Amino acid sequence: MFDLGLLFALYPHTNRGTMNASGPPAIEARGLSKAYGENTVLDGIDITVPSGSVYALLGPNGAGKTTTVKILSTLIGADRGEARIGGCDVFGDADLVRTKIGVTGQFAAVDRLLTGRENLHLMGRLHHLPRTETARRAQDLLERFDLVDAAKRVPETYSGGMRRRLDIAMSLMGDPEVIFLDEPTTGLDPRSRRTMWTIIRELVSEGVTIFLTTQYLEEADELADLIAVLDGGRIIAEGTSEELKRLVPGGHVSLRLSRADQVETAARVLRAGSVDADQLTLQVPGDASVDSLRGLIDTLDRNAIAVDELTVHTPDLDDVFLALTGRPETPKENAR
Amino acid sequence: MSTASYVLTDSMTMLRRQIKHMGRYASLTLMLIGMPVVFLLLFVYVFGGTLGDGLGGVTGGREAYLAYVVPGVLMMAVAASAQGTSIKVAMDMTEGIIDRFKTMSIARVSVLTGHVLASLIQIVLAIAVTLGVAVAIGYRPEANPAEWLGLLGVVVMIGFAITWLVVAAGVTAKSPETASNTPMPLLLLPFLGSAFVPTESMPGAMRWFAEYQPFTPWIEVGRGLLDGTGVDGLDLTLAVSWAVALAALGYTVARLKFNRAE
Ligand SMILES: Nc1ncnc2c1ncn2[C@@H]1O[C@H](COP(=O)(O)OP(=O)(O)O)[C@@H](O)[C@H]1O
Ligand SMILES: [Mg+2]
Numbered sequence: 001m002f003d004l005g006l007l008f009a010l011y012p013h014t015n016r017g018t019m020n021a022s023g024p025p026a027i028e029a030r031g032l033s034k035a036y037g038e039n040t041v042l043d044g045i046d047i048t049v050p051s052g053s054v055y056a057l058l059g060p061n062g063a064g065k066t067t068t069v070k071i072l073s074t075l076i077g078a079d080r081g082e083a084r085i086g087g088c089d090v091f092g093d094a095d096l097v098r099t100k101i102g103v104t105g106q107f108a109a110v111d112r113l114l115t116g117r118e119n120l121h122l123m124g125r126l127h128h129l130p131r132t133e134t135a136r137r138a139q140d141l142l143e144r145f146d147l148v149d150a151a152k153r154v155p156e157t158y159s160g161g162m163r164r165r166l167d168i169a170m171s172l173m174g175d176p177e178v179i180f181l182d183e184p185t186t187g188l189d190p191r192s193r194r195t196m197w198t199i200i201r202e203l204v205s206e207g208v209t210i211f212l213t214t215q216y217l218e219e220a221d222e223l224a225d226l227i228a229v230l231d232g233g234r235i236i237a238e239g240t241s242e243e244l245k246r247l248v249p250g251g252h253v254s255l256r257l258s259r260a261d262q263v264e265t266a267a268r269v270l271r272a273g274s275v276d277a278d279q280l281t282l283q284v285p286g287d288a289s290v291d292s293l294r295g296l297i298d299t300l301d302r303n304a305i306a307v308d309e310l311t312v313h314t315p316d317l318d319d320v321f322l323a324l325t326g327r328p329e330t331p332k333e334n335a336r
Numbered sequence: 337m338s339t340a341s342y343v344l345t346d347s348m349t350m351l352r353r354q355i356k357h358m359g360r361y362a363s364l365t366l367m368l369i370g371m372p373v374v375f376l377l378l379f380v381y382v383f384g385g386t387l388g389d390g391l392g393g394v395t396g397g398r399e400a401y402l403a404y405v406v407p408g409v410l411m412m413a414v415a416a417s418a419q420g421t422s423i424k425v426a427m428d429m430t431e432g433i434i435d436r437f438k439t440m441s442i443a444r445v446s447v448l449t450g451h452v453l454a455s456l457i458q459i460v461l462a463i464a465v466t467l468g469v470a471v472a473i474g475y476r477p478e479a480n481p482a483e484w485l486g487l488l489g490v491v492v493m494i495g496f497a498i499t500w501l502v503v504a505a506g507v508t509a510k511s512p513e514t515a516s517n518t519p520m521p522l523l524l525l526p527f528l529g530s531a532f533v534p535t536e537s538m539p540g541a542m543r544w545f546a547e548y549q550p551f552t553p554w555i556e557v558g559r560g561l562l563d564g565t566g567v568d569g570l571d572l573t574l575a576v577s578w579a580v581a582l583a584a585l586g587y588t589v590a591r592l593k594f595n596r597a598e
Pocket of ligand 2: 065067
């Protein structure tokens with residue numbers, strides 16, 4: 001497990017100064033557009049990521065998150081628009097840009113046939129580091145990412161979380177200024193997800209700029225200074241997580257009653273937001289705090305209202321999408 | 337471009353990567369080295385008795401055929417190794433790590449040159465093993481030291497050409513399965529040349545094809561060097577021309593496809 005304080009002391013991080021406001025933005029894109037045949041994936045997106053901050057690109061499957069990462073990390077070209085990393089032109093000076101970035105793509109980019117340590121050494125040699133420096137950085141990263149025991153094994157024997165960690169460690173061998181993480185926690189179990197968040201926070205505290213994509217509002221909320229919502233090839237909202245949440249209608253409690261004749265009373269005493277008399281369901285605005293739930297249940301008791309089912313709903317990506325686009329993110333049942 | 341100076345360093349790094357892969361794919365490596373040995377034993381012990389008599393020499397029989405067939409089997413060794421390389425390149429292209437390489441400030445071509453260098457090592461190994469087995473069963477080459485050196489040069493030249501060709505096939509292939517089929521003609525061409533029987537024994541059009549396709553001059557140059565009988569000028573010209581042309585074609589296509597693949 002991680003002992004953050006100790007690892008921090010061990011890992012020699014060059015503090016590049018957090019939130020360097022004077023230099024150029026770490027990432028800057030204007031009017032990026034990309035189409036695959038008839039399919040317009042990006043339709044003119046603008047991105048500005050201040051140096052030393054975390055930027056989250058939030059969007060459902062197929063929104064164009066990976067395409068954006070690929071363009072910004074010099075893997076593919078754009079049809080229109082411009083992009084700069086640390087002031088360097090992504091399209092005109094790709095090779096210089098590549099010296100500044102570390103990329104962890106959506107799918108594991110590790111060599112399946114090499115052991116964990118060999119993978120890291122391969123990166124060190126490709127960054128043209130001196131042999132001792134390669135060995136030292138590899139050892140540091142293995143310790144830091146809890147991979148020492150796995151260092152001699154090939155990634156096939158790793159868990160999903162371990163493979164992800166090796167993947168990120170490989171991106172760090174070159175000591176990048178900007179790190180791209182494409183859905184770093186998709187498919188991970190909750191514990192590995194927490195570990196990944198810790199790793200990302202550590203990187204930020206070292207002054208690295210992080211561009212991450214995610215499908216989870218919670219994740220963007222946890223990590224990002226700025227969140228952009230990508231939909232239909234455009235960024236439909238951008239702001240801090242507080243700003244975005246203000247767009248979202250608060251949480252609510254859904255109730256399904258047992259008796260049809262009580263629906264009207266219940267709606268009145270609970271001041272329900274919406275009522276479906278056929279389904280015997282009603283939704284009561286409110287958060288998930290114990291106090292508000294206790295109040296709700298007290299009211300139900302006092303009026304002797306029989307409840308079959310009670311669900312607490314906290315705002316999530318679905319609500320953000322609903323608020324911004326008027327349609328749910330995924331075509332699952334729309335409660336409203 | 338700043339990366340140009342790293343072509344050599346990065347190629348060596350990628351070669352190390354490939355050599356590690358060869359060790360971890362030990363069964364494939366052994367199979368590719370073993371295949372020409374099997375061909376050698378098959379042709380010498382199964383067909384050799386009869387085919388040797390047909391050569392029209394003074395002795396005839398299995399012994400004469402052994403002396404005839406070795407250069408052809410060596411060319412099979414080159415082709416078989418190349419097929420393995422094509423599969424390995426195609427498998428590599430499906431790996432996520434290729435995208436990682438492309439986002440790094442390295443000499444991109446080194447991903448391919450790593451494969452080429454590893455393939456050349458594999459080819460030289462396969463040829464050495466095949467020659468060793470041939471000598472063990474009674475083959476007696478007449479080459480002097482200079483001719484041995486010449487043979488090594490010719491093998492590397494041919495291996496280089498064929499390897500770039502199959503690297504192009506591997507990069508172009510949609511899957512490792514396609515990549516294993518594309519180089520099939522390379523395994524067939526020695527049969528349609530002077531590898532196992534002299535081209536003089538073939539009918540008109542076939543003979544014409546056999547004499548000018550790349551494998552016949554390659555085999556004949558190798559035969560001349562191994563037998564110590566000297567190398568025919570036309571054969572040498574054809575051998576070098578084919579090698580240069582195929583290497584250039586393979587290199588161009590491979591780089592183009594590799595840089596374009598998304
Ligand atoms: N190489 C490609 N060829 C054709 N279409 C593509 C290609 N890559 C992505 N797309 C399409 O672009 C859209 C966005 O994909 P992607 O950027 O991977 O989305 P996300 O990462 O947000 O899930 C999808 O509709 C996908 O089918
Ligand atoms: Mg994606």
